[in-house]
Amino acid sequence: MLLEFEKPIADLEEKLQDMLQLAQTSNVDVSKTVKSLQTKIEELKIETFQNLTRWQRVQLSRHPDRPYTLDYIYELTDDFIEIHGDRNVKDDKAMVGGFGTIDGQSVMLIGQQKGRNTKQRQMRNFGMANPEGYRKALRLMKMAEKFNKPIVCLIDTPGAFPGLEAEERGQGEAIARNIKEMFMLKVPVICIIIGEGASGGAIGIGIGDRVLMMENTWYSVISPESCSSILWRSWEYKEQAAEALKLTATDMMGHKLIDGIIKEPLGGAHTDMKAAALELKKQILKDIKALSKVSVEGRISQRIEKFSDMGAYAS
Structure with a gap:
């Protein structure tokens, strides 16, 4: 395409x-x-x-050939063991995770997974996790904490699933609990937007010591199409909405909402997945090494302070 x-x-x-x-x-x-x-x-x-315009970067982040979470995981590791289920409802296929080794460093890898074809997209629910997906993610984070292993979250979702059944099972509570618990995790946490980073679906696994974005990704409270439909009652203004939202990696870096940008091969990650994965690996290992030198109390304190400093508010 x-x-x-x-x-x-x-x-x-x-x-x-x-x-x-x-x-x-x-x-x-x-x-x-x-x-x-x-x-x-x-x-x-x-x-x-x-x-590229902001809308064009949104298009690149959704490119059908762009690497997804499991593509990166299998490229980064050769011993990935996927762990299933939230021990409460079921195994949410939109959220994947498990232990793997990156150049000798054991890590817990967690992320949303999209599908390549119609059957896979239905199985993965288009990368939109239900509450059990976020509860599975939290279970895996707690397991990583128990065994003192760093956590790497790969974010790629158009949003948490907004269906009635998701709300009935506590979608908002599941995401809120993840946010709260991720602030207090005792191990290093690295969050990377590798595609789409939309709304609570992204932030549900997006609280980390390092929050990074790959070059051609977006991160926002709402997608350009949804923003356009709310403001103009039509999706026709999605390009203007993308410009107004300022949702690219450069925008996020300028607003100090992320900690860094990971370069992609010229033309996008889909043109050379191995090169994109190599840049990802270098950044992950670099950040794990740096974060491991900080005390547990220091990491938690810095994590809380970083997110508390975002935006403007009045007490």
């Missing part, structure tokens, strides 16, 4: 392939043309992806 702003690049890449094929099937020297096209493609990529 090509996004609208990717088409000019794809057209040049198609011409490049034609030239390379011509070079293989004939004696025509096209080396200069090939080199020129390669240069143009690289320049166009840089120009395009350095000047």
Whole structure:
């Protein structure tokens, strides 16, 4: 699938392939043309992806080929053991988690998981967790705390599931409890938005010592479409809504709502998943090393202080 702003690049890449094929099937020297096209493609990529609008970054965060939580987990570890269920209702397939080892460092990995095709999307509920998903996540966090293992949360959700049955089982309470408990966890907690970071669905596993965003992701209280439908009674103004929400990684960093931005390969994480995962791994290991040097009391105090300093309020 090509996004609208990717088409000019794809057209040049198609011409490049034609030239390379011509070079293989004939004696025509096209080396200069090939080199020129390669240069143009690289320049166009840089120009395009350095000047993306906020809505275009939202589109990139939803790219169907973009790596999901389990893609990163299996790339980062070779011994991941998934743990299921909240020991109360059922196993929520929209929330996954378990122990894994990253370069010798044992960690608890937790995150929302989307599906690639219709059947998987239904099974994963489009990455929208129910209350049992957040309760499973909290159970795994407490398990990590028990065994003194760092926690890494990979956030990628259009929001917590808003269905009637989710509200009946206490969606708000489950998310609120996670927020409260995550503030007091005794182990290092790193939260990374790897795709969409919407509303309470994201914040339900988003309280950490380090909160990071990958370059082409978004983080906001509401999606551009929902914001547009509330303000203008139509989804037609989603681009304006995205601009007003200021939801990109750069915006969040400017407002001091996150601690850092993880670079993606030129063109987005979906163009080179291994390179994107490598950057993710470097950042995770770097932060775990730094956070492990801080005392438990110091980490908890800094965590509370960091989130308390966000926004403006009157007592």
